[in-house]
Amino acid sequence: MSSSGVHTPTVSRLTDFKEITKMRLAVSVVFSSITGYFLGAESIDFVVVLLLAIGxxxxxGASNAFNQIIEKNLDALMDRTKDRPVPAGRMTVTRAFIIASVFTILGLIVLYIINPKTAMFGALSIFIYVSIYTPLKTKTPLSVFVGAFPGAIPFMLGWVxxxxxxxxxxxxxxxxxxFWQFPHFWAxxxxxxxxxxxxxxxxxPTGKRNKGTAIQIVLYTVWTxxxxxxxxxxxTGRLYLTPVAAILILMLGLGMLYYAVNLYKKKSAQAAKKLMFASVSYIxxxxxxYVLDKFIRQWI
Structure with a gap:
């Protein structure tokens, strides 16, 4: 950024690239995949970790770019999305489509290098997200259920x-x-x-901020x-938790449940915001x- 506070074209393009691929979300998904890998690996191969992170x-990034192309007109209507590169007019649909397509092809190649099953689940994830979840978002609350499938793949993808x-x-x-995605996205x-x-x-789930939605949020938090x-x-085979780790998870869960019940009681946007951030902390x-528990058990 120059001293006058005006974005240089390079900085703007980099910012737009981060926006179109939703970098923060992508990094959290990569984190999820890598923790799954650490849980499944007998010995850590850092080349595979790098490939998993890149793939x-x-x-x-591809899923998000396709999503923003499809929803460009709707994004323009909402405060939180109207400044995204495509609806704001800083990036053409063609350029966004090229980024999405190249990312899809490269992503599948990188995941295939790890093993074909990983690439298959990666392909399934992008297909459900773009072709089914995205169009359903304006049609039915069941879109959250459909979207939970690709959203749940990263953690298990690491193990695969x-x-x-x-x-x-x-x-x-x-x-x-x-299960975690329901209280998270409903909040x-x-x-x-x-x-x-x-x-x-x-x-x-009910289409409204009402008691029915609040009850479902509490129930899905309990199931999570x-x-x-x-x-x-x-x-669960090789996936095991020690009693100490289980108690820690339970305490975390009770913390998240506290915010879910708080939302049920107050039914306010502020209570929902707190639950949303609590859910991110929980997962x-x-x-x-989970990862620390596995490696501490191996060291002892």
């Missing part, structure tokens, strides 16, 4: 990348992130309800915590605890 970023197999372990990792939908309404998006604790019972800390 994961490319696939998420490490083992070249799909079984109970990656299945549980998938379930944790699958986001509640918080930004008015803005989403401008774009015609149906995010909440319960699924997160299943590995503590020794029924991030859960993944860190």
């Amino acid at each position: 994961g970023y490319l696939m998420v 990348a490490a083992t070249d197999s799909f079984g109970i372990e990656p299945g549980i990792l998938f379930m944790i992130q699958f 986001l939908g509640w918080w930004l309800y008015d803005d989403y309404k401008k774009g015609g998006f149906f995010m909440l 915590v319960l699924v997160s604790l299943i590995p503590a019972f020794g029924v 991030t800390l859960l993944q860190i605890i």
Whole structure:
């Protein structure tokens, strides 16, 4: 940025690139995949970790770019999205499409180098997100259910990348992130309800900020915590949690549940915002605890 405070073309292009690929979201997805890899790997191959990070970023970036092309007219109506590169007119649809297409091809190639199963799940993720979830967002609240499938793939994708197999372990990792997305996205939908309404998006299960939605948020929070604790019972193969780790996860879960119940009581945008941030903390800390628990057990 120059001293006058005006963006240089290079800085603007870099900012637009970060926006079109949703860099912060992509980095969180990559983090999720890498934690899944650490959980599944017998020994850490940092070349695979790098490939997973690059491939994961490319696939998420592609999904987001396609999404912003499809929703460009709706994004222009909402305060939180109207300044994105395509609706704001800083980037043409053609350029965005080229970025999305190149990212898709490169992402699949990179994931295929790891193993074909990883590439297959990556391809499935982008297909569901772009072709099914995105069009459904303006049609039905069930879009959140559909979107939870590609959203739950990254955590288990790491395990598949490490083992070249799909079984109970990656299945549980998938379930944790699958159930977690309901309280997370419904809290986001509640918080930004008015803005989403401008774009015609149906995010909440009942379509409204009411008692029915709040009850479902509480229920799905409970299910998220319960699924997160299943590995503590020794029924999920190589994926195992020690009692200490399980207690930590339970405490985190009770913290998230507190904010869900608080939303039920207050039914306010502020309470929803707090739950949304609590949910992000929950999934991030859960993944860190899972990985630390595995390696501490190996060291002891």
